Amino acid sequence: MSYFENIRTFVRVYELGSMSAAGRDLRISPAVTSARISQLEEHLSVRLFQRTTRSLTPTEQGKAFYTGACEVLESVDNAEARVVNITDNPKGSLFVAAPLGVGRRLLAPHVPAFLEAYPEVNVRLRLTDRKVDLTTEGLDLAFFLGQPEDSNLRIRKIADVQRVFCASPSYVRARGFPKDGDALVADKHECLNLRFPGAPEFQWRVTTEEGPKRLRVWGRYESDDGDVLTDWALSGQGVAMKPIFEVADYLNDGRLMSVATKTPPEPVQMACLFTHRRRQDPKARLFMEFMVERIGAEISKANEKL
Numbered sequence: 001m002s003y004f005e006n007i008r009t010f011v012r013v014y015e016l017g018s019m020s021a022a023g024r025d026l027r028i029s030p031a032v033t034s035a036r037i038s039q040l041e042e043h044l045s046v047r048l049f050q051r052t053t054r055s056l057t058p059t060e061q062g063k064a065f066y067t068g069a070c071e072v073l074e075s076v077d078n079a080e081a082r083v084v085n086i087t088d089n090p091k092g093s094l095f096v097a098a099p100l101g102v103g104r105r106l107l108a109p110h111v112p113a114f115l116e117a118y119p120e121v122n123v124r125l126r127l128t129d130r131k132v133d134l135t136t137e138g139l140d141l142a143f144f145l146g147q148p149e150d151s152n153l154r155i156r157k158i159a160d161v162q163r164v165f166c167a168s169p170s171y172v173r174a175r176g177f178p179k180d181g182d183a184l185v186a187d188k189h190e191c192l193n194l195r196f197p198g199a200p201e202f203q204w205r206v207t208t209e210e211g212p213k214r215l216r217v218w219g220r221y222e223s224d225d226g227d228v229l230t231d232w233a234l235s236g237q238g239v240a241m242k243p244i245f246e247v248a249d250y251l252n253d254g255r256l257m258s259v260a261t262k263t264p265p266e267p268v269q270m271a272c273l274f275t276h277r278r279r280q281d282p283k284a285r286l287f288m289e290f291m292v293e294r295i296g297a298e299i300s301k302a303n304e305k306l
Contacts, residue, residue: 007069009036014058014066015135025138090283091120098143101226101246103127106295114290121283129224134275140284142273156272158292159299162244163265166256170236180262181206181215190238191219192229204241206263241265245302
């Protein structure tokens with residue numbers, strides 16, 4: 001088992017690029033992490049990493065060994081999944097990422113029920129509106145809105161999420177009611193943009209009678225936090241494009257109102273991403289199925305309010 005654990009440790013060090021990060025992921029000390037890598041190198045009679053005080057770089061032998069090591073771990077994970085019922089007392093830490101709005105409103109409220117059902121699992125929820133990298137950040141699952149860019153990842157679709165253009169009544173009184181997307185652009189309405197490092201030039205996609213259309217909107221307000229955009233919309237600063245589940249309460253109580261209703265935003269996919277190697281992890285699969293059922297039901301309920 002020690003040799004197998006050394007292989008698993010090597011894979012996490014390779015993927016995370018750091019002894020300390022891999023140790024945190026595996027819940028072992030940096031000293032133990034380093035010792036396992038040294039034992040593996042001694043066994044193989046090769047150096048797997050070039051180490052300096054500031055960097056850790058895999059050697060050519062390390063790169064070659066990583067490919068085979070992943071195949072070994074996947075084979076073991078698949079074998080365990082065939083003989084272990086995934087409902088049998090899963091254990092360990094589960095690292096999950098989600099956009100802020102999704103995490104706060106859809107995931108976080110259900111985490112206590114999941115942990116009550118599976119008391120030996122620890123959920124580490126990482127919320128951010130930036131794009132995440134499952135491999136380099138040591139994540140088991142990532143919930144997201146949109147289309148994944150990495151075709152090597154596995155995807156479990158949850159639902160299509162309806163979106164809405166919304167603004168406060170005070171903004172509409174001051175700037176007028178934009179009937180469609182063209183009015184948003186022509187009248188230079190203040191559009192509240194979600195942007196993050198590395199994001200492409202911002203455009204809004206709308207549904208028209210002729211089909212999908214891209215709008216090059218204008219706006220002075222940008223943030224990488226979707227809830228900040230909601231707060232700006234509530235305070236009368238502009239028009240936001242939001243998933244309906246994030247603003248349904250504000251629309252119901254009148255603090256926000258739907259605008260540009262003739263050309264609503266295109267729906268966006270809600271899904272869960274995971275790597276091929278994590279597919280058979282019992283706790284990851286359980287968490288995904290647990291949340292898919294509950295999130296799907298909440299999204300369907302919110303979509304019906306449009």
